[in-house]
Amino acid sequence: MTRGILQNNSSVSAVEKLFQDVCGIIDGTRSRVAVFANAEICRTNWNIGKRVKEDILLNKRADYGKQVVKNLATQLTEKYGKGWGYATLRHCVRAAYIFTEDEIEYAVRTQFTWTHLRSIMSINDPLARKFYMQMCHYEHWSSRTLDEKIDSQLYERTIISQRPEEVIRQTLDESQLSGILVPDMVFRSSYFLELQKAIAIAREHFAEHKTNEMLE
Secondary structure, three states: OHHHHHHHHHHHHHHHHHHHHHHHHHHHHHHHHHHHHHHHHHHHHHHHHHHHHHHHHHHOOOOHHHHHHHHHHHHHHHHHOHHHOHHHHHHHHHHHHHOOHHHHHHHHHOOOOHHHHHHHHOOOOHHHHHHHHHHHHHHOOOHHHHHHHHHOOHHHHEHHHHOOHHHHHHHHHHHHHHOOOOHHHOOEOHHHHHHHHHHHHHHHHHHHHHHHHHHO
8 A cells, every 4th residue: 555655756856847847948948049039139229220220311301211210110010010110210319329249249149128228229328328238237126226226316325426437438348347246336435425414404404494385
């Protein structure tokens, strides 16, 4: 009786292991396919933007760029569906103006999504963009976390943002080459902390003043 129970348990264990092993193979393949697909989406969108950008620069007419993107969006939507509308093409073109091919390849290697890149494109300062790209890579931020960091002005709150531009550029380049996070990229700037403190005090005084006015 005991022997039969042990054999049955052993059989169940073998079936479970087989199931887990096959699940591992499927999940691993899905993950690799997702990474590959994401990389190709980023490359495709950048290359589309680059091609449209070349056409716009060649024509050299102020009103041409907007019109050609609209016309192209209409044609692509007819052939490929809603995913290639005007807004999508605008992001593609903006990516081509903002990112170099090397920067796109860095983004692909570090497994950025197109959503990550769209968020980074909203930043005007090229040094701040580079900072967020590297921090996103080092700390494995989701696109939502990236948006939260940008909204909270993480870059402006760090010591590195207070350095001269050439020093910032050199520091970020060295950090990217070495793959090592630089302390200045994570430590907060005393200037920004003092500024936040001053703003908080000013708000408190304003609220107190308004309260006193209401009581009078």
